Amino acid sequence: MDENEFLADRFEAHRGRLKAVAYRMLGSLSEADDAVQEAWLRLSRTDAGQVENLAGWLTTVTGRVCLDMLRSRASRREDPLEEHLPDPVVSPAGGIEPEHEALLADSVGLALLVVLESLTPAERLAFVLHDMFAVPFEEIAPMVGRTPAAARQLASRARRRVQRTAPAPDLDLTRQRQVVDAFLAASRGGDFDALVAVLDPDVLLRVDTPGGLRVVRGATDVAGQSLLFSRSTSTTQLAYAALPALVNGTAGVIGTLDGRPFSVMSFTILEGGIVGIDILADPTRVAHLDLTALGI
Template sequence: MTTTADEFENHRPRLFGLAYRMLGSAQEAEDAVQDAYLRFSSTERASITHPGAWLAKVVTNLCLSRLTSARARREVYVGEWLPEPVLTSDGTLGPLESAEQRESVSLAMLVLLERLTPTERAVFVLREAFGYGHREIAEALELTEANCRQLYRRAVRRVGEPGSRFEAEPERRRKLVESFIAAAREGDVTTLEKTLAADVTWTGDGGGKVSAARRPIEGRDRVSRFLVGTRQTFLAGVEFSAVEINGDTGMAAWSGDTLLSVVAFEVREGVIVHARAVLNPEKLDFVRRQLARA
């Protein structure tokens, strides 16, 4: 006999993927999914005709409530704010078989989604990442279908057409990142610069917890000097490895058993155009646990 817990577990991965895209935080997504379970387990089963749709509606609305307070916290965040990275090679965020699916969970996209109002974000995520029709979205958000269409069009204008920023050659991107890691490990400035676009940007998120650049660093020369200087000053004995982060090849930096940073790379036309480095230890807890199990 299928228990309530068993039934919920069948939906958990999809619900976590939804909450993570909505919130940009793995830990908050876990909390939202757990709250949804508590509501599910305390609701008369006969009143839930379609559990998947019911749970998606609950999670979406729980996330909408969280987004308001989350944005208030981000306004006083120390330095640049980045989403929490998630290891995706273990299927945590579901199948990522296309460039569009990978882009939907990239740090680049999650940063862009911060431009949207909470409701615009919900409409965009449900439509693009989960294939909901406008009628289904309207039912989930208790809006009119016409309003949902308008919100979706507005969201697309703000973040761009889906699939427009993600190169479709994963093997090429992986080799590029591996070249970057090798050059960073050796302090090879010449090779390092070859992996970077002329207008590359490096964004670090230390959250005031650890040392990190408070503002984005722009330009190939400045980024190269920053990376080499950081290696010489802070990274003696640090190990770098390639990992699949948010749907693409990224980099993890370790000092012994301590995860120091995870870097996600945005690649375009064969070079790195933006690197987003998460150093805030509080934001690395989820991915650290994932990597420990890998």
């Protein structure tokens, strides 16, 4: 094995962790792959023999790449309609696929990623690297041009926002599925009261459509939207089905029409009630998801 092959093998051993860093930073699977590839290119141009802690070096480099990508994205974004849900990671209902385990460690649900999208690039970097990957603030500080104390403050502000707006959901998958099934049954049956009963009073519905992100809040309004959608699918000539799946490690649903996927639904459940529903309903984005493990 020559030196390049040896270096490539060492890099591959860290790829899963690096993609996990990049996914949390960017919320985009394709951009996460791009960031990891850039980290490899930078490593290949470096004297790796001088790198004492390769895992730490690669994590830092990936973080820097993602920070630059976030800043570039922010400078281009002028229209609020450009806001969208992060890319979902979809697995069969029976369990997370091995290649997704590192990506979804620490229960990285869509609701958490949405909150991360609201942070400044520097806050997001400080929170992700420190709170999720235990990178010391002394290493984060030069990346954001701050002192370690200031980097600590960035992470603290981000942490407070996460705790306030994305509380830790119930982790019992069996209970999650029971709640989701109750929601679907009430929706199909046109039972408004049963829908409201399974929804938290302040439930938040986010629907990512080709026209932008639509937001509905409150059990009454969300139940009404669900019944409206149920009626519309029941009158179409296409066969609608809701296939159980795991979306970012939690109970979710893939909506299909005549066997073709058209939506991905993710549920955030807290104390037995649905506090959040995130729906990716952009046909272009859904078409790019890898759903082969679900047989569709």
